[in-house]
Amino acid sequence: MNIFNWLDLLFLLMLIIFLYFLKQSLTKENKLIDDPFNKSKKAYLIYPNKLIRQCGISVAGFWLWYWSVKWCSALVLVIIAIELSFDLWIIISAGIVSFLLMDMYLLINRSNRRRRINLSLVFFINLLIVFLKSGLSLSQAFRKAAQFGLQKDNPLAAELELIAYELDAGRDRTAAFDNLSVRTGVEALNKLSVIIKAGIEVGSPVGDGLQSLADFLRLQQDQQLTSRINRKALESTLPMAMVCFPMFFVLVFFPAGQQISEIMKLLGDIL
Known part of the structure; x- marks a missing residue:
């Protein structure tokens, strides 16, 4: 060498x-x-x-x-x-x-990580609403929702465990939720943090705002799924046409052409 x-x-x-x-x-x-x-x-x-x-x-x-x-x-x-x-x-x-x-x-x-977080958000927010209405504190509700609503390897579970730890340690809630959106870069989590911060500042329940966010995210996911299905249908049109056209030609045009050829041959013999 x-x-x-x-x-x-x-x-x-x-x-x-x-x-x-x-x-x-x-x-x-x-x-x-x-x-x-x-x-x-x-x-x-x-x-x-x-x-x-x-x-x-x-x-x-x-x-x-x-x-x-x-x-x-x-x-x-x-x-x-x-x-x-x-x-x-x-x-x-x-x-x-x-x-x-x-x-x-x-x-x-x-x-890919953002996509996994977005797919898990609707179910997590619904669980979060349930735990908040049951009387749990904000950090406990986040921890319980992550524990029962997400798999351990889900990236959202790690982020929620971190923010629950920050809230238990006495970190300012506004700063904690700001950091959550910065750490993930997910727009839906930014909206979640805005709703919770607004509820904390005015002292009002955040359940209605979270429910509206969950409904919006569910509608958004349905629209994305419909768009993906339509795109796949368009993508499959060309391969189907390439496969079906030769079969259509063999089954329809070839017998018709053969019959026309035989008729022309008979006419040629007669004439």
Whole structure:
């Protein structure tokens, strides 16, 4: 093996190790309570802490894996491109794309996490209304609704456990619910926090507002489901036409054409 082959193997091994530990760090939503990210923390431009936290990842301990994976993947692809004697613009493009792969993965992960939270919100809000009407405090209602209405691996359950912990610790309720919407980036949770903050400030029950929000979210989900069904129906029209048209041609046009051909042949014999 020449030196490039050894370097390729070394970088690939390092990348596999980094990706393994990265996967382990991505699956620890239950440890978010140890790092309660909020908007009061200083944001750094070169480290997307807000994006990382909205993926359900602890911001404090993730920076090493973030930069290691970015640089290692870029180096591996650049070295492979150089070894394969690609043009300079291909080498530069490969380095840039591989350097940004981590950010693309985080964006996809955040989108999937938000989707799971949105799908769980309607049932959670209905449970929250029930527990609030039964006389439980706000933190107890959040904890009970998360416990009985959500699976343990649901990202919303981890966020609700964190906000219940903050409320029990005496944190200002307005700040706690502001941080909830910042940590998730979910618009529906922002509306939920606005309703609860308004109820706290004026001292009125929040049950009616939460019920209206639940009805609105349910209607929104129904509309999205209908739109998805219509889109799938349109997408399936072309394949169905491509399959059905040859069958229609064989069953209808081919026998008719054959009969016309026989008639023309008979006419030719007569004439």
